[in-house]
Amino acid sequence: MSRVAVVLMNLGGPDRPEAVQPFLFNLFNDPAIIGLPALFRWPLAKLISARRAPIAQEIYRELGGGSPLLANTEAQAAALKQRLEASGQAEGVEAEVFIAMRYWHPMSEECVAAVKAFGADRIVLLPLYPQFSTTTVASSVRAWRRAAAKAGITAEIKAICCYPTESGFVEAVAAELSAMLEERRLGRTETRLLFSAHGLPKKIVEQGDPYQWQVERSVEAVVERLSSVYPEWTDPDFVVCYQSRVGPLEWIGPSTEGEIVRAGQDGKSVVLVPIAFVSEHSETLVELDIEYRRLADDSKVPGYHRVPTVGAGDAYMDGLARLVGLCLRGDAPVCSQDVARICPAAWSRCREHLEA
Numbered sequence: 001m002s003r004v005a006v007v008l009m010n011l012g013g014p015d016r017p018e019a020v021q022p023f024l025f026n027l028f029n030d031p032a033i034i035g036l037p038a039l040f041r042w043p044l045a046k047l048i049s050a051r052r053a054p055i056a057q058e059i060y061r062e063l064g065g066g067s068p069l070l071a072n073t074e075a076q077a078a079a080l081k082q083r084l085e086a087s088g089q090a091e092g093v094e095a096e097v098f099i100a101m102r103y104w105h106p107m108s109e110e111c112v113a114a115v116k117a118f119g120a121d122r123i124v125l126l127p128l129y130p131q132f133s134t135t136t137v138a139s140s141v142r143a144w145r146r147a148a149a150k151a152g153i154t155a156e157i158k159a160i161c162c163y164p165t166e167s168g169f170v171e172a173v174a175a176e177l178s179a180m181l182e183e184r185r186l187g188r189t190e191t192r193l194l195f196s197a198h199g200l201p202k203k204i205v206e207q208g209d210p211y212q213w214q215v216e217r218s219v220e221a222v223v224e225r226l227s228s229v230y231p232e233w234t235d236p237d238f239v240v241c242y243q244s245r246v247g248p249l250e251w252i253g254p255s256t257e258g259e260i261v262r263a264g265q266d267g268k269s270v271v272l273v274p275i276a277f278v279s280e281h282s283e284t285l286v287e288l289d290i291e292y293r294r295l296a297d298d299s300k301v302p303g304y305h306r307v308p309t310v311g312a313g314d315a316y317m318d319g320l321a322r323l324v325g326l327c328l329r330g331d332a333p334v335c336s337q338d339v340a341r342i343c344p345a346a347w348s349r350c351r352e353h354l355e356a
Contacts, residue, residue, distance in 0.1 A: 004095045005120035005155075006084070006324055007111060008077050009127040009140040012101025013060075013067025013281055019104060020056045024049035026103040032139035062286045070106075072279040072311065073099050073128065076320075079312040083321035093328075096120075102140045108147040116151055123148075124327050125159040126320065128278050130169050131214035132162035134349050135200065158327050161350065163337035164214040165221040168319020169278075172310035173218075174225040177273055180307045181230075184271075190302070192237045192268040195219045196256045197276035198283065199242035201249040210347030212252050216240055218275050237268070240275075243292075244283055260292055264299030272306045278316065280309050 014023040028034055028045035036044065060066055077097040084095045096118055100111035115123060125144060127137045141159050148157065163169060177193070180186075197215045205212050219240050227234045243256040256272075263270045272292065274284055288306050296304035310316040327335050336342045343350050 002093045002121040003119055004093045004328065005115045005118055005123045006080065006095060006097045007100050007115065007123060007125050007144065008073060008080070008097060009100050009102070009125060009129075009137075009144070010069060010073050010279065011136070011281075012104035012107070013069040014056075014104055015066040015070065017057050017060065017065050019066070020060060021049050021053035023104045024052055024056060030103070030139055032135045032142075059282050059286050062290060063282060067104075067281055068285070069279055069281040070099070070101070072281070073101075075312045076128070076279065076317070079317045080320050080324075083317045084324060087318070087321050087325075093122075095324075100140065100144055102136075102143060108140075108143045109151075112144065112147040112151045112153065115148075116153055120155050122328065123153075123155050123157045124324050125157065126324065126327075127160065129276070130162065130166070130218060130278065131164045131197070131211050131276055132343075132350060133200065133204075133211035134209050135204065135211075137161060138349075157333070158330075159334050160323050160327055161334050161336050162210075162214060162342065163319070163323055164218040164342075166319045166323065166337040168315045168317070168322065169310065170218070170221045170225055172313050172316035172319070173222045173273065173275065173307075174229070175313075175315060176307045176310060177222065177226060177271070178229060180271060180305055181233075184303070184305055186269060186271065186303075186305070188233050188236055190267075190269055191271055192239065192259075192263050192266070193223075193271050193273060194256060194259050194263070195222070195238060195240050195273045195275040196243050196288070197240070197274075198244050199251045199253075199255070201247075202252050203249065205252055208347055208349035210343040210350055213343065213347055215276060222273070222275070243287060256292065257295060260296050260301060260304075261299045264296065264301040267302065269303035270296060270301050270305065272304070274307065274309050278310050280311070284309060 014020045025045050028048045034041050081097045098111050100108050125141055129136045239259050241254050241256040241259045242252050245251045293304050
């Protein structure tokens with residue numbers, strides 16, 4: 001029986017206060033984040049991480065001192081392993097699920113060592129980012145491939161690049177949103193849906209990064225699903241917006257903060273839907289739940305409601321299991337939710353980054 005290692009990839013987060021600054025350094029020292037030569041990037045990353053560490057430590061203090069992202073990803077890994085065993089998507093193989101975080105432990109080198117000890121014949125890299133970006137998926141896959149080459153891994157490595165409209169993911173988001181609308185008895189005319197994703201500097205998108213295009217496709221698919229299940233939610237009032245802006249660069253918009261303020265001006269209640277995050281972490285539990293709720297109160301928003309991330313829910317895990325099966329059955333080293341490339345030609349900074 002062959003052995004398949006499925007590697008779940010995520011951002012990572014500091015597990016204690018003293019880990020915050022080195023976590024930030026790892027983040028800003030990534031050439032996918034700051035595209036300067038290493039000679040200049042390293043000191044700049046040291047400076048930024050030192051300046052931002054006190055602010056970030058305050059954020060993580062709200063979470064008990066560290067990020068819950070690893071624990072949440074471990075729950076997803078356990079659920080995915082169960083799905084693979086039960087669904088037959090990895091039939092005829094022994095499948096194990098591993099975790100590789102990009103900027104804090106367990107990082108690629110630790111994950112590679114575990115996969116090598118497992119003795120995998122085939123490896124599937126599965127980012128927990130539904131939408132592709134050079135700053136997330138490509139960075140994580142490249143780091144893993146470098147570590148694998150250094151460790152002498154010779155097993156076949158395949159990567160899943162994106163799944164912005166995969167049926168399980170879309171169903172999971174729509175189900176969480178529907179549950180919120182029913183629980184709060186929110187109506188269409190007095191409610192605005194804000195689909196919030198992590199932002200990117202505008203210049204990265206202008207260089208051909210497909211992230212924003214894919215985020216918009218995810219939202220369209222969720223809205224279509226919502227309208228098909230709830231006829232009264234046809235033509236809903238919704239906005240795609242972006243959070244977590246930092247630095248002086250121009251970022252893609254509109255901003256989530258600005259849309260919350262506008263909702264208050266329009267007398268609309270807000271339902272905030274994380275569309276690019278699949279796990280609870282600082283940007284959902286602090287930024288959305290605390291900081292933006294405070295902004296909503298200050299902006300006289302009649303009601304502020306935040307939809308949970310999909311986590312380890314059944315529909316999302318079923319979708320990930322299908323993606324793994326699809327990837328294993330295909331011949332290509334990189335596959336999307338539809339095996340072939342799904343982005344228009346204008347978004348050129350896509351799969352070639354994973355195959356390099």
